[in-house]
Amino acid sequence: MLSREVKERLREYETPFYLYDMELLRRTVECALREADRYGYRLHYAMKANNDRRIMEFIASCGMGADCVSGNEVRRAIETGFAPKDIVYAGVGKKDSEIIYALRQGIFAFNCESKNELVVIDALARELGVVADVALRINPDIDPHTHSYITTGLSENKFGISPREITDVVGMLGDLRNIDIMGLHFHIGSQITDLGVFAELCRKVNASYRWFTEEGFRITDVNVGGGLGVDYDVPEMHPVPDFAAYFAVFAQGLDLPASVGVHFELGRSLVAQCGELISTVLFTKVSGLGDDIALIDASMTELLRPALYHSRHAIENLTGTGPERAYTIGGTVCESSDIFARDLSLPELRRGDLLSIKTAGAYGAAMASRYNLHDLPQAVFSDEL
Template structure:
């Protein structure tokens, strides 16, 4: 059934969800092509739309998954994603959610606070494992989007703030069951200009220097998601241009040799479905 018939149909049951897989494939492929140009890695933020049919397309294009709850991690695993392609952030993780991530040895468990780091270390010790973690840091960068979907300011509950770094480093060093492999950031959603991302790059460079000076080997940076959808032109779906977004990170983020850069884009893919 085409778009017009669906919209005009009186017979379809409600709610009725229709997705245009051609548009999705086009958007995913464009993102893949642009990311490959820079050798960047993309995780689909599963919260944007977790329908198995959509996840199948995400898997086929070769993206990983970004989760913010244990149920999302389970759903990603149930839909065939490999643990090494699953990132897991989220404030206030329950013990069972941490245990699930530890059991499956996922790509990274993103630590949102010093208190959570202590719990993760304890749970990993109980499991007899050493778990790969990324620290979710609060960059105090204004995403210039709606304040309800702004996550990167000091006043937001997300991530560990700059003033906590000295204590953070002490706790990481004392935590023998975690392995610090990454730094994670996510400044918000529906971001309409590239400027906040440029500011994010500057802040990541500064924060990363701090951790390198402390002797940590940071294998990857995760710059989060947030690429905004142009709701003023909802039908303009055919030419999603990811290159300027990735180019900006390539220009301004000081990646170290062999360091990987990851992104977690969600809404931009799923809002373009119809």
């Protein structure tokens, strides 16, 4: 990974900070676009994964669309070069002011998740004298075999329109004159590594498309979401995800007319491996149980995933040498959940050693907070070193 190659330069920056490998980002985005283009698929960057302006400007320059889940994300997407006609606005709860802003920008589509949301968008569009293009988000009730906090397509999840609501929704659409139902939207979860899950999704997409067309709808676009997982354990082995295998599942499984546009929302798979969180060892100590603890200057305020999901990230001692020891790696926040790893074997850690927490380009800086009045982490880019 990049940090190993430039570790001497990293001393020039105050930790903790995010280090982004822009060359790896380029290779990843180009690979995703190339493999998607084999089938004429349209990609949208799920900017909730990482909303750094430089990263977004680069992805926009490659011709990708944007997937947004808030009004501020729609605004950031436009500011960083994404064309409004390539922006989809998802999100289970959209404020009136956010909907109005997006309507005025003329975005590609709203992904709507409930009948009440449809009523609100119709009313706001009528006040503006426009027609809103809408894709109905369907909850397909599929288990994505991932962490329960990042499942989005199970019946108990808050996302999407449940099958039991579909008939009611269709029955009311005739009264909503400022909405054009042009698409269907699906999203079943994140960090999915079992491609068979996506084959099951294809079957649900096909069934939904047939049902809506039989009901008289003209569906021009289908958005199948994203969720492709990455290798957190040994990132060097798979710096670029297997986009070829991923898109091939949909090419084989989808049964849609060639005229229907197929859209994807990729976030984690594009940016996760290009980012590392660089931190400095502050102190080492021994717990009451005799465990070695290393306290670093990064914490859950910079990278929340381990505390929130009990997720694991590969960690490397960039500057230390000597025999390996097992450590608990803890951050500075006054919470017992502020732990990055337990029983992690690393070359002996000393005050001042630099650590790299890998695969941190997605849901890292984007989820950072100022809890304990911490400063937000800065970003360092490979092409600026």
